[in-house]
Amino acid sequence: MIRLQGIAVSPGVAIGKASVFNSEGHQITVSHCSSEKAAGEVSRLRDAVQAAMQDISESRDSVAQSMGKQYGAIFEGHLVMLQDQKLYETMENAVMKDHFTAEYAVYKTLHGYAQVFQSIQDAFMAERANDILDLEKRILRILLKEKRQLQQFTEPVVVFARNLTPSETASMDTKFVQAFATELGGPTSHTAIVAEALRIPAVVGVGNFLERVNAGEVVIVDGDAGVVILNPDQATLNRYCLIEMQKKSLDVRLESLRDLPALTIDGTPVQLLGNIEFPQEADSCMESGAEGIGLYRTEFLYLSGSIPDEEDHFHAYRQVIEAMKGKPVTIRTVDLGADKLIERPVSMRNTKKTDLGYYIEEEKNPCLGLRSIRLSLKRIELFRKQLRAILRAGVFGPVKVMFPLVSTISEWRQAHMIVEDVKEDLSERGIPYASDVDLGIMVEVPSVVLMIEHFAKEVDFFSIGTNDLTQYTLAVDRTNKDVFYLYNSCDPVILKLLSMTIHAATQHRRPVSLCGQMSGSPWCTMLLLGLGLRTLSVSPGAIPEIKRVCRRVNLAQCKAVAARALQMEKASEVRNYLLSEYRKLFPDLDVEVS
Ligand code: PEP
Ligand code: MG
Numbered sequence: 001m002i003r004l005q006g007i008a009v010s011p012g013v014a015i016g017k018a019s020v021f022n023s024e025g026h027q028i029t030v031s032h033c034s035s036e037k038a039a040g041e042v043s044r045l046r047d048a049v050q051a052a053m054q055d056i057s058e059s060r061d062s063v064a065q066s067m068g069k070q071y072g073a074i075f076e077g078h079l080v081m082l083q084d085q086k087l088y089e090t091m092e093n094a095v096m097k098d099h100f101t102a103e104y105a106v107y108k109t110l111h112g113y114a115q116v117f118q119s120i121q122d123a124f125m126a127e128r129a130n131d132i133l134d135l136e137k138r139i140l141r142i143l144l145k146e147k148r149q150l151q152q153f154t155e156p157v158v159v160f161a162r163n164l165t166p167s168e169t170a171s172m173d174t175k176f177v178q179a180f181a182t183e184l185g186g187p188t189s190h191t192a193i194v195a196e197a198l199r200i201p202a203v204v205g206v207g208n209f210l211e212r213v214n215a216g217e218v219v220i221v222d223g224d225a226g227v228v229i230l231n232p233d234q235a236t237l238n239r240y241c242l243i244e245m246q247k248k249s250l251d252v253r254l255e256s257l258r259d260l261p262a263l264t265i266d267g268t269p270v271q272l273l274g275n276i277e278f279p280q281e282a283d284s285c286m287e288s289g290a291e292g293i294g295l296y297r298t299e300f301l302y303l304s305g306s307i308p309d310e311e312d313h314f315h316a317y318r319q320v321i322e323a324m325k326g327k328p329v330t331i332r333t334v335d336l337g338a339d340k341l342i343e344r345p346v347s348m349r350n351t352k353k354t355d356l357g358y359y360i361e362e363e364k365n366p367c368l369g370l371r372s373i374r375l376s377l378k379r380i381e382l383f384r385k386q387l388r389a390i391l392r393a394g395v396f397g398p399v400k401v402m403f404p405l406v407s408t409i410s411e412w413r414q415a416h417m418i419v420e421d422v423k424e425d426l427s428e429r430g431i432p433y434a435s436d437v438d439l440g441i442m443v444e445v446p447s448v449v450l451m452i453e454h455f456a457k458e459v460d461f462f463s464i465g466t467n468d469l470t471q472y473t474l475a476v477d478r479t480n481k482d483v484f485y486l487y488n489s490c491d492p493v494i495l496k497l498l499s500m501t502i503h504a505a506t507q508h509r510r511p512v513s514l515c516g517q518m519s520g521s522p523w524c525t526m527l528l529l530g531l532g533l534r535t536l537s538v539s540p541g542a543i544p545e546i547k548r549v550c551r552r553v554n555l556a557q558c559k560a561v562a563a564r565a566l567q568m569e570k571a572s573e574v575r576n577y578l579l580s581e582y583r584k585l586f587p588d589l590d591v592e593v594s
Contacts, residue, residue, distance in 0.1 A: 001233045004206050006181060007484060008226030009192035011541070012201030013244055014179035015237065018219045018230075019157035020210055032099050041095045045102040048142045049091075053082050055138065078135055087113070103143050110136035153177065158219050160210055160228075166190040166340060170278075170303050174198050179221035181206055181228045187487060188467035188517045189479035190299070190339045196539045197277040203228055205481030254544035258289040262547040266554040270529065272546060273330075273537040275515055279316050282323035284540035289547070292328040294463060294537025295402070295515040296320060298386070299340045307382065313389030321397035328398040330463070330537075331390050332442070333383065333415075335404035337363070337371020339479045367477065372405030377414055387422045394434025401437055402463060407445040409454055415439075416458075442515075444468035449497045456508035463537065464501055466516030470494055488571035489518040490578065495531070495566055502532040513537050523582035525549040527574075530562025552585050 033041050060075035081087065087109070094105035110132050117129035153176035163184040169191045172180070177200055185191055185204030195202035201223030213219070213230055220229040220240055229236060262270040273294030274285035285293060301308040301316060321329050363369040376383035390401055403415045416439055426433045440461035443449060445468070455462070466489040471478040473494060476487045488494075498514070505512035513535035518524050520542035526549065528536060538546055561581055565574045 001236060002209075002212060002230040004209050004228040004230070006203040006206035006226045006228060007185070007187050007481065008223055009185070009187055009189075009204050010195035010200055010202035010223045012179070012199065012223045013240055013247070014158055014201050014221050014223075015232075015240055015244075016156050016158040016178045016219065017216050018213050019153070019159050020213050020215045021159065021161040032104075033095070033101050035099060038096055038099055041100075041102045041105075042092055044143065045091060045095060045105060048102065048106075048139050049082060049088060051142050052135070052139045053079060055142075056082070078131060081131065082135060103140060106136060106139050106143065110139075158221055160213055160219075162210065164191050166194050166299075166303070169194040169198070169200075170300065172198065172200065174200060179203075179223060181221050183208055183210060184479075184481060186477065186479040186481055186484055188470075191479075193297075193517070193539075194277055196541070197281055199541060205484055207481070251544075254548060257544050257547050257551070258287075260547070260551070262550040264529070264550055264554055264558075265552070266556070268529075268555050269534070270547075270550045271513075271535040272543050272550075273513065273515075273535065274540045274543065275520075275537050276320070276540070279319040279323075281540060282320040282329075285543075286323065286325070288540045288543040290327070290540060290543055292330075293320065293324060294330050294513050294535065296329060296331045298332060298334050299336055302334065302336060310385045310389050313386050314393055317390055317393035317399070318396050321393055321399060324397060326397055328400060330400040330402050330440070332402045332404050333373065333376055333386055333390075335372045336375055337369065338367045340371075367471065373403045373411055373415060374405070376403075377411065377418075380418065383415075383418060384422050384425075387419055388426060388433075391419075391422060391426060391433040391435075391437060392431065394437055395432050399434060399437055400440060400461065402440045402442060402461075404442045404465070405444050405468065406441040407447050409451060409458075412441055412455065412459065440511075442468075443501050444472065446473050446497060449501050452501050452504040453508075456504045456510050459510065461511040462501060462505050462513070464498060464512065464514040464516065466494065466498075466514060466518040469497060469516065473497065488575065489516060490524065490527075490565075490574040491571035492566065492568050492574060495527070495562075495574065498528075498531050498533075499562075499566065506532055511535065520546065522546055522549045523578050526553055526558045526561045526581055526585075527565055527578055529553065529555065530558035530560070530565075549582075549585065 056075050056079050060079065091105045091109045094100045094108055095102060100108065114129040114132040114136070117125045117132065153173055156176050156178050158178050159172070159180040161180065161182050163182050164180065169180075179201040180195065181203040183206055187204070189204070192202065192204055201221050203221055203223060203226050206228055209228070217231050220227075220232050220236070222229070222240070232240070262272050264270065271291050272289070273292045274281070274288070274290035275295040275297070276282060276285065276293055277297050278300050282293065298313070298316070301312055317331060370378060376386075387401070390399060393399065401419065403412065406412050406415075419439060423433065423435060438460035440463060441448070441455065441459050442465045443452070443462050444465035448455060467478055470476070470487060470489045470491070474486055474491060476483045478487060502512055512533065514528060514533055515537035519528060519536040520538035522542075522545045525536070525546055529550070536546060561578070565577060568574050568577065
């Protein structure tokens with residue numbers, strides 16, 4: 001048995017068989033496709049070959065530029081081989097006639113050619129064989145990266161991978177993927193957030209472990225404690241079965257809170273809203289008793305790699321607004337960039353840098369680059385399209401619009417002006433829309449907190465995004481496991497920023513909520529209420545637990561907790577203190593937090 005510690009990012013426990021996805025070492029087995037799918041496979045093959053040619057030409061040019069033309073010529077040979085029509089036809093025939101998948105057609109053809117060269121006892125030929133194997137690897141890497149076969153399971157599995165992109169996570173078939181664990185990744189990366197949205201238990205940042213796993217062996221992923229266990233012994237299996245049973249009984253108890261208000265003992269109402277990624281999650285919000293949606297992340301519309309049109313936006317928003325049956329929905333305009341990258345589909349790799357994703361993909365320092373509201377303000381037509389859709393969908397129920405990653409007041413004013421302009425445009429064209437829509441900003445950058453008094457005079461509401469506020473204040477990449485020890489939303493400096501924001505918002509009578517992952521941690525609830533928050537937006541699955549805390553505390557107690565935490569110097573001190581206060585509230589609870 002091997003026990004590994006990682007970072008817990010999506011709660012729940014799964015016991016199942018390991019399926020390992022190593023970025024390079026995919027096992028290729030003979031695999032066929034049906035005759036109806038052959039045309040699709042040929043187009044995948046063609047795109048992958050083109051993408052490989054594009055990669056090779058880029059490598060050639062950059063090597064030629066940095067080291068000289070003769071070095072670039074090394075790649076020229078690869079390019080010539082790949083341009084060989086006969087070689088391509090052999091691969092295409094393997095798909096069209098023998099109905100092999102694109103991957104197997106590439107493997108069979110190129111491996112076959114390489115073997116022929118290897119069989120000729122000649123150093124020059126041996127070199128050519130290596131070149132062919134290199135090409136094979138390159139094309140397979142493109143094909144397998146494109147699919148990574150995360151949707152193709154036929155039985156329950158626990159996925160282990162070096163890393164998973166948000167779009168790979170979003171495409172997982174939740175019928176079969178019981179849990180996942182990755183070597184890389186940080187606590188509030190978009191991948192982690194998507195896992196929580198899909199309710200897949202997940203652990204990230206485990207460090208190198210894939211080589212120690214035997215595919216198919218029994219493993220445990222504990223998304224509450226951030227633990228991965230390989231080949232567990234019987235005693236451990238029994239313990240985890242017991243934990244699963246206890247969890248189920250707690251869920252039943254929490255379920256009974258569903259229709260009760262989130263009211264503190266002294267009668268202070270707390271508004272609990274849901275954070276969602278996908279339109280279908282609106283139903284989970286209703287089921288868990290959310291009073292509305294405090295954060296509707298809209299990046300999912302871009303996950304396929306293509307740019308959504310106005311109707312795609314509109315249908316997604318209308319679906320959520322209608323599902324919420326009159327409860328308010330706060331739609332955040334796209335927050336693309338940094339950990340919310342969109343990948344360029346293989347079929348578009350060799351097109352010019354003309355569109356949204358490409359700007360982001362080529363960023364040198366994406367967290368500080370052209371992302372979020374900055375991108376919307378640069379690509380105004382795309383921004384207007386999204387705003388038009390939100391305002392039109394607002395006819396079907398109450399909506400608010402929220403701008404992500406605002407860092408200056410001018411950005412906010414510009415975004416505000418564009419909304420007004422879009423309204424005018426809709427009026428002129430006689431298109432029905434919601435004219436009375438509140439506009440707010442995310443508080444995610446320290447510069448906004450320092451200028452909060454100015455913002456408070458103009459914006460309709462604030463929502464604090466502690467995931468990014470922590471990243472930008474402490475200069476810690478939220479996706480990087482190696483600096484995870486520095487990333488803590490309970491750091492006293494973050495508490496000071498929260499306090500300043502809440503104070504200014506309250507003074508100016510502007511609603512303020514918190515929608516970062518911190519608001520979903522029940523052991524932070526007392527602190528947040530004590531700091532003055534009365535609205536928390538959390539993933540729908542966390543609502544019952546947060547409600548349970550609200551109903552167990554009184555405000556004076558919360559204020560005392562916040563006052564004491566604000567005096568502390570270190571994040572670890574605050575965290576330990578909050579955990580101990582939480583344990584006092586629920587002494588029967590086995591609180592294990594990674
Ligand atoms: C945040 O930064 O806290 C937030 C809620 O936004 P996201 O996690 O989507 O960046
Ligand atoms: Mg954010």
